[in-house]
Amino acid sequence: MSQHFASGPTKSTPSHGESMVAWALWGALLAAMFITYVRLDPVELYHVSGDGWTGGLSRVLVEMNFPIALVAIALVLIALDSLPSRAWLIGGPAILLCAFTVWPGVVDDGDLDARPVNFVPALGVLLALGLCVAAIVRSGAPTASRRPLDGIRLAIVVMVVLLSLPWIFADLGLFVPEWVFIMERPITGSDGKVAAAVHLGHHHGLDGALLAITAVLLSRVRLRSPGLARATRLYVSLLFAYGIVNFAQDLWHEQVVKRGWADWKVPNATHPSLTPIWLVMLTLAAGTALVLHRESLRVIDTDPAADHDSGAPISESAHR
Numbered sequence: 001m002s003q004h005f006a007s008g009p010t011k012s013t014p015s016h017g018e019s020m021v022a023w024a025l026w027g028a029l030l031a032a033m034f035i036t037y038v039r040l041d042p043v044e045l046y047h048v049s050g051d052g053w054t055g056g057l058s059r060v061l062v063e064m065n066f067p068i069a070l071v072a073i074a075l076v077l078i079a080l081d082s083l084p085s086r087a088w089l090i091g092g093p094a095i096l097l098c099a100f101t102v103w104p105g106v107v108d109d110g111d112l113d114a115r116p117v118n119f120v121p122a123l124g125v126l127l128a129l130g131l132c133v134a135a136i137v138r139s140g141a142p143t144a145s146r147r148p149l150d151g152i153r154l155a156i157v158v159m160v161v162l163l164s165l166p167w168i169f170a171d172l173g174l175f176v177p178e179w180v181f182i183m184e185r186p187i188t189g190s191d192g193k194v195a196a197a198v199h200l201g202h203h204h205g206l207d208g209a210l211l212a213i214t215a216v217l218l219s220r221v222r223l224r225s226p227g228l229a230r231a232t233r234l235y236v237s238l239l240f241a242y243g244i245v246n247f248a249q250d251l252w253h254e255q256v257v258k259r260g261w262a263d264w265k266v267p268n269a270t271h272p273s274l275t276p277i278w279l280v281m282l283t284l285a286a287g288t289a290l291v292l293h294r295e296s297l298r299v300i301d302t303d304p305a306a307d308h309d310s311g312a313p314i315s316e317s318a319h320r
Contacts, residue, residue, distance in 0.1 A: 014081045015222040016136050017143030022075065022214050023132065026068050029171065029210065030060050033202055036173040045201035047112045058114040059202070061122055066107040067207045067243075069098040069121040071214050072128035074239060077232045079128070079135035081223045087134070090127055097124025102272070109204075109270065144222040149295050153216045160209045160244075163251055166198045167206035175200070187258045197258045204270060205250025211243025219292055233292050241285035245269045245277065 038056035042048050050058045073095050080091045101107060101121040147153070161168075166181045175184040175196070183198040215236045223229040249266040256262050267277040 013142060013222075014078070014135070014139055014224055015144040015220070016078065016082065016132070016139065016141045018217050018221050019075050019078050019132050020136065020141050022071065022217055023129065025210065025214065025217075026071065029206075030063060030068075032171050033063060034060050036171060036201060040173050040200060044199070046199050046203075047110055048201075049113055059112060061114040061118050062107060062112050063202070064125050065101045065118050065121040067211055069101040069125055070239065070242075071211065072098045072125045074215075074218055074232060074235050075132055076128045077228055077235065078218065078221050078223065079131040081225050081228045082135040082139040083131065087131065091131055094124045094127035094131065097121055098128065100124070144220045147220055147295060148298050149291070150220070153220070156216055157213050160212055160247065164206055164209040164247070166254070167203045167209070167250075170198055170200050171202055171206060173200050181255060182259060185258075198254050203250055203254075205247055205254070208243045208246030208248075208250065212240055212247055213243075215240035215243060229296075233296075234289050237289035237292060238282075238285040240288050241281045242269070245281045245284070249277075 034056040036056075037045065037048065037059045038051075038053055042051050042055060048055060048059060076091050076094050076098070080087055083091075098121055106117055106121065166176065166183050169176045170183070175198075178185060181198075183196060185197045186194045187197045188194050218232070218236050219240070221232065223232060246269055249269055252262075252266045257265055267275060269275075269277045269281060272278065
């Protein structure tokens, strides 16, 4: 192991640059949310009651539970690839703490004020961040070399960002003029109340968009351990499917249904359930995992030293 890192980053060195970008992306979101929830009155936001610094910190803590804790699980797996096996003593509990966010009632869509239970997944996120820092200190933060599907990755990211513009501005506490998207247009809901088509503050559609973008980014990582590589690929595929379905659901509801262009709504998919939408999601996840597996095989066929995430053992020459 020491010989592997002594000569600096090589093609067999794990890539942590993607993890750094992912942390920066979610950190920027938390900063924007905090500022918006501090300065706006809770009545302008969604299912929160706190205001000022308390309101801002409360909403940030809940966001660290969902969906950042879900992202942190993937980041732990990636970090562990560069750390000694004893790092699992921290990585294992970190994954369990993060996974606790899916326990019913930890995050309540109808009440997004923070509660004591929300500190549990948040602790997992902080442990994940610590592991990532340790991995970067140990092996640096290179990014993976060019991948065969990087063009498709870029196209997905650009499309998702452009379609997420209303939510991005909402997180900044701003309405944009109605050119392509509707935001401030008053819409009468099923409960008879009139509200803006896209309320100010955070939306689960943006969570879905950022989950999808993060998954696209982390699908590029180069890992040495075949087991960790397979686990990361499968988890990232599920993360992508979950994100893109929730992104599409919120986008369709706010920009199509609320315009009156269609009555049919994409079913809510934020919580696991035995429903057709989750069958679609799992099918998409399986397809994504298969595509990523085939890509890894193409990378190894082109340059056997460049990647090991097909599950093939690392040769001794790769360590030298």
